[in-house]
Amino acid sequence: MNRAGDRRPIVVGVAPDSGLGTALGWAADEAARRRLPLRVVHAEGVPTRGYRGREVPPSWEEWNASLHKAGRHLLDEAMGFVAARHPDVETDTLLAEGDSVWVLREQSREAQAVVLGSQHLSRAQEVFGSASVAVPVMAHARCPVVVVPEPEHTTREPAYFVVGVDGSEHCGPAVDLAFEEAALRGAGLRALYVWQPGPLRIFDEYEPQQEDRRLLSEIVAGRHTRYPEVELRHELVVGHPVQVLAEASAHALGLVVGTRGRGGFTGMLLGSVSQGVLHHARCPVLVVPSAAATA
Secondary structure (H helix, E strand, C coil), rough: CCCCCCCCEEEEEEECCCCCHHHHHHHHHHHHHHHHEEEEEEECCCCCCCCCCCCCCCHHHHHHHHHHHHHHHHHHHHHHHHHCCCCCCCCCEEEEEEHHHHHHHHHHHHEHHHHCCCCCCHHHHHHHHHCHHHHHHHCCCCCEEEEECCCCCCCCCCEEEEEEEEECCHHHHHHHHHHHHHHHHCCCCEEEEEEEECCCCCCCCCCHHHHHHHHHHHHHHHHHHCCCCCEEEEEECCCCCHHHHHHHHCCCCCCEEEEECCCHHCCCCCCCCHHHHHHHCCEEEEEEEEHHHHH
């Protein structure tokens, strides 16, 4: 995700209704591991109607000042949280006016990663609800986007990451990031190629499955050479990508997926697979755009 001398920050979005939970902690830990600065962002939006009956609403200036005061207080709390957790991490804050999706998408242009948290809703509401920013941010982000569930899930020893591989060149950045994350944490890596049978089952599935195994092996081989300390398991699993990846994520440190591909992963960002993974995954989901999308 970052090369030597690259000091682009880890950006994390915070909001009053999500508190200072696991997303901020994940982002601070990531900045500390990578020795990168951390930027805490709050988009205060615009004043909205909230008065009924005969109440006299405050002026636009008063309303805006109230939002600004609340946002500043939230960012000060976030700074204190990070300072207590990682006092050596260089941290700054951004209080922005406007829509949170637009603000975070703009921040992604100069970020190593954008980290988003939950809003104490169900996973479906959190990801797909009208208040969600995850899907629209990921649709146009120029860097990896990490969605961290709240509350924190239970991992299992030995620790490991999971990465979904589809055999296309577009999954390369996701595999790269998966190896980086595993190496940074001294964790293992499970690389899964999900083979989904089509509606017309072919008589002999052995040959196409062997070809997919070969593709999977080629994709991870060179990267494993760069990260020999990472214990690697790569396997072809028959089933639906959402179900397979969600089950594999149950006790993982993170699930890494790409945003473009073929087969079951085609249209990853806005398709049923990506939305299903975000809905059902039980760990942080790291969504990595293709090289073309970040150019």
